[in-house]
Amino acid sequence: MTNPPFLLLHHIGSADVPSDNSAVFELRSPTDGSLVGHVSRGAAIDVDRAVASARAAFDAWSTTPAPVRGEILFRAATLLEARKDTIAAVMAKEMGKRLEEARGDIQEAIDTAFYAGSEGRRLFGRTAPSELRDKMGFTLRRPIGVVGVITAWNFPVAVPSWKILPALVCGNTIVWKPAEEAPASGALFAQALWDAGLPPGVLNIVHGLGEEVGAAIVAHPDTQVLAFTGSTSVGRSIAETGGRLLKRISLEMGGKNPVIVMPDADLGLAIDGVLWGAFGTAGQRCTATSRLIVVGDAHSRMIGDLVERAKSMRLGDPMDSTTEVGPLVSEAQRARVHGFVERAIADGTTLRCGGRIPTDASLGGGWFYPATILDEVVRGSELAMSEVFGPVLAVIRADSFDEAIEIANEVPYGLSSSIYTRDINQAIRAVHRLQSGITYVNAPTIGAEAHFPFGGVKDTGNGHREGGWAPYDFFTELKTVYIDYSGALQRAQIDNRDD
Numbered sequence: 001m002t003n004p005p006f007l008l009l010h011h012i013g014s015a016d017v018p019s020d021n022s023a024v025f026e027l028r029s030p031t032d033g034s035l036v037g038h039v040s041r042g043a044a045i046d047v048d049r050a051v052a053s054a055r056a057a058f059d060a061w062s063t064t065p066a067p068v069r070g071e072i073l074f075r076a077a078t079l080l081e082a083r084k085d086t087i088a089a090v091m092a093k094e095m096g097k098r099l100e101e102a103r104g105d106i107q108e109a110i111d112t113a114f115y116a117g118s119e120g121r122r123l124f125g126r127t128a129p130s131e132l133r134d135k136m137g138f139t140l141r142r143p144i145g146v147v148g149v150i151t152a153w154n155f156p157v158a159v160p161s162w163k164i165l166p167a168l169v170c171g172n173t174i175v176w177k178p179a180e181e182a183p184a185s186g187a188l189f190a191q192a193l194w195d196a197g198l199p200p201g202v203l204n205i206v207h208g209l210g211e212e213v214g215a216a217i218v219a220h221p222d223t224q225v226l227a228f229t230g231s232t233s234v235g236r237s238i239a240e241t242g243g244r245l246l247k248r249i250s251l252e253m254g255g256k257n258p259v260i261v262m263p264d265a266d267l268g269l270a271i272d273g274v275l276w277g278a279f280g281t282a283g284q285r286c287t288a289t290s291r292l293i294v295v296g297d298a299h300s301r302m303i304g305d306l307v308e309r310a311k312s313m314r315l316g317d318p319m320d321s322t323t324e325v326g327p328l329v330s331e332a333q334r335a336r337v338h339g340f341v342e343r344a345i346a347d348g349t350t351l352r353c354g355g356r357i358p359t360d361a362s363l364g365g366g367w368f369y370p371a372t373i374l375d376e377v378v379r380g381s382e383l384a385m386s387e388v389f390g391p392v393l394a395v396i397r398a399d400s401f402d403e404a405i406e407i408a409n410e411v412p413y414g415l416s417s418s419i420y421t422r423d424i425n426q427a428i429r430a431v432h433r434l435q436s437g438i439t440y441v442n443a444p445t446i447g448a449e450a451h452f453p454f455g456g457v458k459d460t461g462n463g464h465r466e467g468g469w470a471p472y473d474f475f476t477e478l479k480t481v482y483i484d485y486s487g488a489l490q491r492a493q494i495d496n497r498d499d
């Protein structure tokens, strides 16, 4: 499957299968438009088959000891290590991520697999003393059932791993719809799990479009849990439909992540961080730095160097190691990004660099967009408030620390944030006041590590966290157990009171 053009099938039970109606869609490289493969285009009937397969596998998988489930994850991690370069090349080809970053994406899944695998030997419950004699109480964790996983294209392996691996070690079974823009690297991630010994039916894949496959997973009465990464508008509709069916739902959605630079900061360090945060992965991260809030004279002292460095960032083939910014994922995405930039310029914002669709013949018809900096962006304007998901940085000035925090917090999102300062007091104050699930001090807004909780506040999420120890609460039901070894009826709240 790794050599294009391939035909990618669904995986249901133990078999690779076409859609019931044999439909496929074309997958084209964003770098040069070449055909990467054909992908099965699933429909509700394919989801039905996959959910039935996941249900059938649930009994045996949920009763497999958790440490044994964890060992499969360890083996998958080792396979992913061995296959990292191959999967990275497929990822770079299908969705345009630079090879180095694609390897990082897979590394994040490897780290998650080792963490989740070892959780098989923890999955802690608690004990607490009973209020009665000769009686004890404790909790244990139970698997829930079939988990529907729907993921975005920008981290085709890492983000699915945050959901799938903890869900598996907890004893659930899965139906996964990888993003239609990056289905092949996702399938290779799953292949490592199947090759590591994951029993048939425990992880099923149905490829296809959100409106077709995603919607069917959400509405299916037998997917008790839904885990989603994508846009806030889709997440909201998942919550509406899934909420009516009383499903447990975890949503990771948009961001509009700010970096605050104080006048006392190490400005060289801040420039390095902003360039990586804003233009790494061509800005296509939920965590991307999309606002630079510069306080006082830090603006005049850093803007020139920042713009010069951004101008020199090399656009090119993600497979070429000298490339700094790869293509955007699709024509539609580039048109969307360019639309934000054009409207901001029309509104009187100052374009410092980028902002034009490249015409350079060497970029051969790919969906490239240059590192773009718009300065003097007005608070409350479209560019100041909306997620762009591309290599576009909005620079907003502030007169004080307090004003910078107010600007940082005035967007509907709250995933990541950052402050550059040498003043420890100010840094800690910012950590408390910034409305986001993640705050960095003297580091960019991207680069979360697999063993810490990841997620956001406000319209970015619905209160759950992935990563680290957090998802094990989400993917299990707590069972409280009381054991009375007194041999007599003991009535709580009655027999232990003399009043």
Ligand code: UN1
Pocket (backbone or CB within 6 Å): 108, 154, 155, 158, 159, 229, 284, 285, 286, 287, 288, 445, 446, 447, 448, 449
């Ligand atoms: C995402 O963009 O959806 O923190 C995930 C980061 C990466 C994960 C990003 N480790 O930037």
